[in-house]
Each structure stands twice: as structure tokens, then as C-alpha cells.
Amino acid sequence: MPQWFVRGLRRGVVTTRYPARPEPSARDLPGPPAFRAGALSQRSADALVEICPSRALMRTGNVLVFDVGACTACGQCRDHAPEALMPTGEFELATTSRRALIKRIPLLADGEVST
Amino acid sequence: MTALALFGAAAAAWAAAAIVAWLSGTVRAAMRCSCALSILGGGLAFAGGIAALLRGDSRVVSPGGSAVVGTLQLQATSLAAVFAVLLGIVAVAIGLYLPRSRKETSAQTNLYLGAYNLALIASIAVLAAGGVTTFLVAWESMALLCYLLILHRPRSSEVASGAFWFLALSETGFVLIVAAFVILAAKTGSLSLDVIAARAHLVPADWRDTAYLLALVGFGFKAGLVPLHVWLPAAHPVAPADGSAFLSGLIVKLGVYGIALFAFRLLPEGPAWRGIVTMGLGALTAAIGILYAMAERDIKRFLAFSTIENIGIIITAFGAAMTFLAYGQRALWAFLLLAGLYHVLNHGCYKTLLFLEAGVTEHATGTRDMDRLGGLARAMPRAGVIAFVGTLGIAALPPLNGFVSEWLIFQGLFQGFRTHSDLVAILIVVAAATLGLTGGLAIYAFVRGFGIPYLGMPRTRQAASATEADQPVYGPALLAIACVVLAVGAPVVLVGLATAIRTATGVALRPILLPGKLTVIPAHTNFSGFSPTYLTVFLLAVLVVPVLIYLAGRPRAGSTVVPVWDGGMLAFRPRMQYSAMTFSAPTRVTFDALYRPSVSVERASDDPAGRSGPVHYESQATPVFERYLYRPVVAGVEWLADFVRPLQSGDVNLYLLYVFVAVLAAYLIVAL
Amino acid sequence: MTTSPADLTDAIAETGEELRRRVASQFRRSLHIRTLDTGSCAACEQEIRLLAAPHYDLHRLGFFFTPAPRHADLLLVTGPMLRAFAAAARKTYDAMPAPKIVVATGACALGGVYQPDAFCFGSADEVLPVDVWIPGCPPSPLALLHGLLVAVDRLAEKVPSLSFTVGGTA
Numbered sequence A: 001m002p003q004w005f006v007r008g009l010r011r012g013v014v015t016t017r018y019p020a021r022p023e024p025s026a027r028d029l030p031g032p033p034a035f036r037a038g039a040l041s042q043r044s045a046d047a048l049v050e051i052c053p054s055r056a057l058m059r060t061g062n063v064l065v066f067d068v069g070a071c072t073a074c075g076q077c078r079d080h081a082p083e084a085l086m087p088t089g090e091f092e093l094a095t096t097s098r099r100a101l102i103k104r105i106p107l108l109a110d111g112e113v114s115t
Numbered sequence B: 001m002t003a004l005a006l007f008g009a010a011a012a013a014w015a016a017a018a019i020v021a022w023l024s025g026t027v028r029a030a031m032r033c034s035c036a037l038s039i040l041g042g043g044l045a046f047a048g049g050i051a052a053l054l055r056g057d058s059r060v061v062s063p064g065g066s067a068v069v070g071t072l073q074l075q076a077t078s079l080a081a082v083f084a085v086l087l088g089i090v091a092v093a094i095g096l097y098l099p100r101s102r103k104e105t106s107a108q109t110n111l112y113l114g115a116y117n118l119a120l121i122a123s124i125a126v127l128a129a130g131g132v133t134t135f136l137v138a139w140e141s142m143a144l145l146c147y148l149l150i151l152h153r154p155r156s157s158e159v160a161s162g163a164f165w166f167l168a169l170s171e172t173g174f175v176l177i178v179a180a181f182v183i184l185a186a187k188t189g190s191l192s193l194d195v196i197a198a199r200a201h202l203v204p205a206d207w208r209d210t211a212y213l214l215a216l217v218g219f220g221f222k223a224g225l226v227p228l229h230v231w232l233p234a235a236h237p238v239a240p241a242d243g244s245a246f247l248s249g250l251i252v253k254l255g256v257y258g259i260a261l262f263a264f265r266l267l268p269e270g271p272a273w274r275g276i277v278t279m280g281l282g283a284l285t286a287a288i289g290i291l292y293a294m295a296e297r298d299i300k301r302f303l304a305f306s307t308i309e310n311i312g313i314i315i316t317a318f319g320a321a322m323t324f325l326a327y328g329q330r331a332l333w334a335f336l337l338l339a340g341l342y343h344v345l346n347h348g349c350y351k352t353l354l355f356l357e358a359g360v361t362e363h364a365t366g367t368r369d370m371d372r373l374g375g376l377a378r379a380m381p382r383a384g385v386i387a388f389v390g391t392l393g394i395a396a397l398p399p400l401n402g403f404v405s406e407w408l409i410f411q412g413l414f415q416g417f418r419t420h421s422d423l424v425a426i427l428i429v430v431a432a433a434t435l436g437l438t439g440g441l442a443i444y445a446f447v448r449g450f451g452i453p454y455l456g457m458p459r460t461r462q463a464a465s466a467t468e469a470d471q472p473v474y475g476p477a478l479l480a481i482a483c484v485v486l487a488v489g490a491p492v493v494l495v496g497l498a499t500a501i502r503t504a505t506g507v508a509l510r511p512i513l514l515p516g517k518l519t520v521i522p523a524h525t526n527f528s529g530f531s532p533t534y535l536t537v538f539l540l541a542v543l544v545v546p547v548l549i550y551l552a553g554r555p556r557a558g559s560t561v562v563p564v565w566d567g568g569m570l571a572f573r574p575r576m577q578y579s580a581m582t583f584s585a586p587t588r589v590t591f592d593a594l595y596r597p598s599v600s601v602e603r604a605s606d607d608p609a610g611r612s613g614p615v616h617y618e619s620q621a622t623p624v625f626e627r628y629l630y631r632p633v634v635a636g637v638e639w640l641a642d643f644v645r646p647l648q649s650g651d652v653n654l655y656l657l658y659v660f661v662a663v664l665a666a667y668l669i670v671a672l
Numbered sequence C: 001m002t003t004s005p006a007d008l009t010d011a012i013a014e015t016g017e018e019l020r021r022r023v024a025s026q027f028r029r030s031l032h033i034r035t036l037d038t039g040s041c042a043a044c045e046q047e048i049r050l051l052a053a054p055h056y057d058l059h060r061l062g063f064f065f066t067p068a069p070r071h072a073d074l075l076l077v078t079g080p081m082l083r084a085f086a087a088a089a090r091k092t093y094d095a096m097p098a099p100k101i102v103v104a105t106g107a108c109a110l111g112g113v114y115q116p117d118a119f120c121f122g123s124a125d126e127v128l129p130v131d132v133w134i135p136g137c138p139p140s141p142l143a144l145l146h147g148l149l150v151a152v153d154r155l156a157e158k159v160p161s162l163s164f165t166v167g168g169t170a
Helices: A003-011 A024-028 A042-051 A076-080 B003-023 B028-055 B078-101 B107-127 B132-150 B157-188 B193-198 B205-223 B231-235 B241-266 B272-294 B299-326 B330-365 B381-394 B401-419 B422-454 B474-488 B490-505 B532-542 B544-553 B585-590 B624-647 B652-671 C005-025 C043-050 C083-095 C141-151
Strands: A033-036 A057-060 A063-067 A085-087 A102-106 B598-603 B615-620 C031-037 C063-065 C074-078 C101-105 C132-134
Touching: A042 A057, A042 A063, A042 A076, B003 B028, B003 B078, B003 B107, B028 B078, B028 B107, B028 B490, B078 B107, B078 B241, B078 B330, B078 B474, B078 B490, B107 B132, B107 B241, B132 B157, B132 B193, B132 B241, B157 B193, B157 B205, B157 B231, B157 B241, B193 B241, B205 B241, B205 B272, B231 B241, B231 B299, B241 B272, B241 B299, B241 B330, B241 B490, B272 B299, B272 B422, B272 B585, B299 B330, B299 B401, B299 B422, B330 B381, B330 B401, B330 B474, B330 B490, B381 B401, B381 B422, B381 B474, B401 B422, B401 B474, B474 B490, B474 B532, B490 B532, B532 B544, C031 C043, C031 C083, C043 C074, C043 C141, C074 C083, C101 C141, C132 C141
Parallel strands: C031 C063, C031 C074, C074 C101, C101 C132
Antiparallel strands: A033 A085, A057 A063, A063 A102, B598 B615
8 A cells, every 4th residue: 555545644624714713823934024013223124124035115204115925035134123122923814906905004203213 | 124225225335435435626615524424324234233233143145246355245233233233323424524524625634535445335235244254344344444543644654553453353363264264164164253153063172172272362362351452542532532532432343343243143152261261351451451451641551451451351241241151051151242242332422422522622722631621511512412422431420321231241240249259250250350440440540531631720822722613523422312221211221132042042131131011131030130220210309309408498698609619729720630640640659560650750859859950850651562462572573583684685596596497396295 | 967977877886786796696506617727827727627526516606517508597706817819709608698797716817926928918807897896816616606696696796895904984
């Protein structure tokens, strides 16, 4: 008998139960980051905008505009400013409206110090 | 009128047609008159065949002869009647086809028409022959006249080669046929076929089997059994379309008639191995025939190989019949003979039809190459419909006639277990499986054979500019109607054939086949049956249902017309369609060991693909039989000829020495 | 009484959304998907291929892949829509019978990674009317499953209510 057949019998059913039940392995999937509100100054935000290879970040005034759709989860922004970004664990990001993927994150105003 | 009288009248009409053709010069009306006489002869032959079918064996008529050639003996047997019916249909169809297919009347056309009509006379003489000499003379005349038919356009070397293959193999077969007949005539002491049949039990067993094998091989050359078939793909493409139709529609059937004559009339009783060998040869022929057909681009070579396949099916049925008789199953013996004869009729009709349509295509587009055609069903709608009927028939799809006869053959083969011998039953099942493979491949091959030239888009300008104005249509249309009649009217056809079988074999099949309600139940009541008439009506009725569903459920909003999905290509060119060779590529790859293709690829430069410039690709299937069987034989004959050449030195003195030695030897032999 | 332009726009958007829902709900448990690669790096294709594997098993949801756009209900587009491919993409879309859904997936098709230039449009909706967007680079098979289920109205969208901001007010 082919080995995979025996192996399969031993392992049992491995099909995911999603969407009926949540899938625990999804926690570790790479995905777009979440930003700490008020953790970035305008200058550091500009630096992040500069290094994002996919142009998912843009700064207008005191707001960092984050295009979730354009994010490739490369991790450059997290490496550059690790204290300001964290993983979300979200993978259910589909939407019918492109605008819903454009998120606005408030930045530190000039002169303020991050808490 | 008796059947023989009708045959005689047919021969007279054809003789008149030949004379009119020779004398017609360039007068077109005279050529039409000749064709009309040919059609009349065909009708008379058809009527004579029907008469012989229904009335049974007539007595032998000897209208004279001479002491040199022997008496001319004629007899209309019911076995030959089936072939005579086919001859009539084919003659009428070709007669209708001829006038429009020959645009100008020239000396060449007149000679051709004369030879053709004489060949028809020779064919009816073969079928009506009651004695050995009559048969042999008629056979040889038929072969020589067909050689003239093939040589219609002698300028090209291909034509000469094809005609020569035909003649050479025909003559080789003739030698064996003569040997077989001589054995029988010597052992039974008579030249009349009836007497030989009656005295067959006097022939010692080994002489009898030798005679049968000689006849099988000898007639097999004409019928096209593998490996004796090589003249078919050589001769058919180069003969004119109606010549090819005549060859495939009738002449190979005369080979089948010869085998049937020996197997069922002259030497019916015999050991089982005769039947098994015949059946095996037939199954092999069928499989190899269709496999080679798949690799052909030339429409006529393709149809020639398909003829070989169908002849294989018929011979398999005959072989199985003989096997059943050896085990005492007389009903199955007669039944498979009937199924085989039915297939002879069917194949004659649709193969002639397809060859005539190939002629129409060649005329309209100037090419026989499938890869240069396409979209002909739109350019030539009537030809498309007629060719479609023929394709359905030859692919053995219900409800047409090919399905009926192949179904009956399969039903007969499935009864193999009734021989009560395990080995034989297994062999019969293997033969049935081979026929099953053949049937599947035949559908594949004819989807290709109809789809590539007739469907899709035209691949060349010649195909795009094809037109069917001025093309012959009545001949092929008549054959298409005959196909449908043979299918839907199967109960009637079976009545006629069963009557003929009853006379030929003494077995009454009619009560088994057609109990009460005209339903066909083959050979044994434990097996399934069907009625082609019911099937046709049912299929037509069932087609109403999807129409009703569509009418009831179609969307209320209007539908949009969008272009055909072509894979998203921007500029879809017709040459991007399936070609004949790519369509059959899966088969050719699977059966690579049979084709042994020799492939040569030449690039203009060594740059990688895409930048290398023009690439020349050539692939050719190895002609296995020509190379490994015939060429060594021919080489052997040539070597032998070289060996004895010194005897013919041209020196008169040496020849005088030969004369002296011969006289001395004769004197010594007489004296001793 | 007059309705303001803003009210009209909202009303139209609502009707459009309802229409989309009704179309999508036709395919709830039987959907035929045709994938279209407009010039991607094939990472999205690898994830899409995995959907048919036993771990994710697309077929248990009633979704199937089909190569023929004539049999397809949903067009799954990846890649930045190369200009050389745009005509073929449009032809594929036109060959699909209505009603049909277009789903763009992967950062390339959503407008990231590549700017519009001489070789590409940059995002799929320059050429095709996209109904559902699935971000990711590449989107995991689970994300694709979620996106397809959103497209046939079996699952609700989450992203509009996500803020991607931690702490403070969004």
C-alpha cells in the first residue's frame, strides 16, 4: 500500500472547518500591521512612507493614510519602527468597497512626545 | 423475370454504355447518355439482386462456350444476390455522380467510362458465375479493368505506382485463387460450383483446409486483409473519386464474396481453427486499419484505411460464424453470416458516399489535404449534410445503418460462451474486445475526418472559396437516403437477408429475429434486442423535450450575441485551429510502437526557440508492411531474377542448345 | 420636496448594494471560478491552487474551478493588469455570461506594488469592474476562502469595522 495512504489514515481528517469554526493556525499568518495611535511623529511617519516598497503609506497633515490593499506584509515598516507597529492576526480582509481598505492613523502632533 | 435475365439485361445496358462512351467523341450529350445507360444497368442489377434474394438459388444456365475456354456457367445464388444489390446501388450512385464531375469530355474520359462499364459487367459476371472458369475469367477481367480505372491520369509517377501495387497484389492473389479452385475441381471432379459444393465431403481434410487457406489469402489480397492490404492506401488516393468509390464500395466486397463463397458455400464443414484464424485475421485487420487511418492527412488515404477496418469487421463476423458451426451452433452460424452481409451492404453505401464527397471536395478546393480545408459545411451546405449522414453511418452511431450491423455482429460475438470450450470462448471475447477498440477509434477518427474539413474556419483561401454550384449531388444524396433506409427499415432488410440466408445455409432465422412486433432479438432470446425503427422514432420524439424546456425556461430578457471564445487571442487566425495531426496526436502517442514515426527537425540557426528562424518539422509513420514484408520479398525475387539472368544471354547458339536439351529430355521421359 | 444630491448618491449606492447582494446570493452554494493571471508573479496562483487541496477543500463549499469563461460565474483576477493583457482580460470578462462577479486579489491587482506605467495599468479595476477586493501578498487560502464567501454573500465583511489602530481613538 502506498505510504501516504497509511499516513493519511493515521493522521485523520486535516481539512479545516473554516468558516463553520475559527481556524487557529490563522493567527500566525503574515498580514498587514496595526499602528499604535500617537506613537509616530510626522518625521518618522515620513521615513516609513519612504521605505514602504508598495506605496501603501502616505501622510496628509497629521494623519498617516494606510492602504491595507496595497500592503504586501513585507515587514520593512515594522523593522524600522518596531515600537509603533504590531501584528493584527487578521486575515479576513475581503471587502466590496475599495475605500474601506484605506485606513487613517492619527500621528503625534509636532512638539508632542509619545507616551 | 428471373434474376439471371435481369443480370443479363444489366450487362447489356452496361455494354451499350461502354460503346456509347467510346463513340461519343466530345459530344457531351452522348456522355450523359452513356451514364444514363449505366444507371439503367445499375437499376436492373439491383432488381436482379432483390429477385435472387427472394427466389433463392436458380439453376445453372450454360449459354454456351467453347472447348478451349470451357462452358460459360451462370447462376444467381442468394449469397451473391446481396452483393448484386450493392452493385446496383453503387452503379446508380456513381452513374448519377459522373456527368457533373467531368467538366470536359475528352478521349481520356471516354476511355475511362468504357473501362468502368466493362468493369461493372465483369463484376456482375463474378457474382453470377456458376462455374470455376467463368469465375476466374470474370475475376481477372475485373482486375485488369480496375487497373485501367486507376490509371486514369497516367502522367504522374504516383499514379503509376499506385496502379502497379493494385495490379501486382491482384495477380498474386489470383494465383492463389486459381490454386484453390484447381484443388477443389480436381478433388471433386467438376468445374461447376454447385457440384463442388455438393461433393465437398469428398475432398480429403488437409486438401480442403489448404484450399480454404489459399482462398483466404488469395481473396484477402483483394479484400484488403492485413498484411495484404498495401495496395489500398497506394491506389485510392490516385484514382479519380468515382474510381476510388467503385474500388472501395464494390471491388473489395468481391474479395469478401470470394471468402464467403469458400467459407459458407463450397467448404462450410471444417475444423474450428479455420474460423479462429479467420476471426483473428479479421480483428487484427480492423484494429490496424483504423490505427493507420488516424495518422492520415489525405482524405482518400484515410478513407482507404477505414475500408480496411470495416473489411476486418466483416471477416471477424465470418470467422466467428465458422467457429460456431464447428461447435454445432447452426443458428449462430447463420446469424453472424447475416450480420456480416448486412455490414457489407451498409459499408458499401456509406463508403461510396464518403469517397464521392471526397471527390466533390477535391473538385471544389483543389486539395485532398485535411489541413488545408475547414468550414466546408458552411461553404457547401448540401455536401456537408450528406457527408454528415455518411460519417454518422460509418462511425456506427445510432440510429444509422452502421450501428445496426455492428450491433448485430457484437450480439453474435457475445454468444461465444455457447461453444462450450473455454479457450474458444476467450478468443471470441478477445475478438469482440478488439472490435470494441476499433469502434471507439472509428468514432474518434471520423470526428476528425468530418470535423477538420467541414467544421470550423477555412484554413486556406482555397477552402474559403469552395462552392458547390455545379457539383454532383444526386449520387451522394441517393446513397445518404439508402443509408437511412437501411437503418430505419432494418426489419425489412432483415426479412430479405434472412430469406437469402435460409436458401444459402438452410437455417430459418426469421422467426427468431422478428417475432411478432418487428423487434430485432438477435440469435437467442436471453440477449437484449432493439428495433432500429423504434429507436429512430424514439430519438426524434426525445429531441422534442429539450426544445420544450428551452421554450419554457428561456430568459425573458434579450440575449446578447458575443464573439466565439477563442482563448482571448487578439488575432485568431484559422491556422491556429486544431489540425488533423494534432487532433489524432493522443492516439499516435499511445500507439507509438505501431507507427514508429521518423521525425526530422531542421532549424535555420542554433539560436534558442523563437529566434531561430524557420523550423522545418517532418514526421512520417514507418510503412511497416512495405518495408519489412514486401521489400524483402521483392528483393528476393529480384535476386532470383539476377541469378537466372545468365540463362537469357541473348546468344542464339545458347538458345538452340536449350531447344536441343529440351527435346532430348522429352524423348528420354517418354521413353522411360 | 427635493432630495439633496448626497441623499441621491446614498440611495443609488444602497440600491446598487442590494442588487449586488441579489446577484451574489444566486451563487451561494454553487460557484464556478475562472482564474485570470494578468501578469502576476504566480504566488497568488500557488495559493489559489491550494484551495483545491485537502487542507482547505474548496469543493465542500460548492465552489469549483473551470477553465472556460463561458461556464464561469466568478472571475478571480491577479496581477497588475499588464497593458499587453488588457484586451484578453476584457475578452474573458465579456465571454462570461451574466450575472457574473469579479474578484481582484493580491496587492498587485489592488493597486499596490506597481505604479501605472508604460507596461501595466497598476490595478485590475482600470480594465474590469471589480466587485470584491481581497488584499494579501499573497493572500493565504483562508483569506481567499473568506473573500469568495463574501462575494457570494455567505459571510459578512469585517474590514470596514477594523481600524488598524491600537490605543487612542480611531
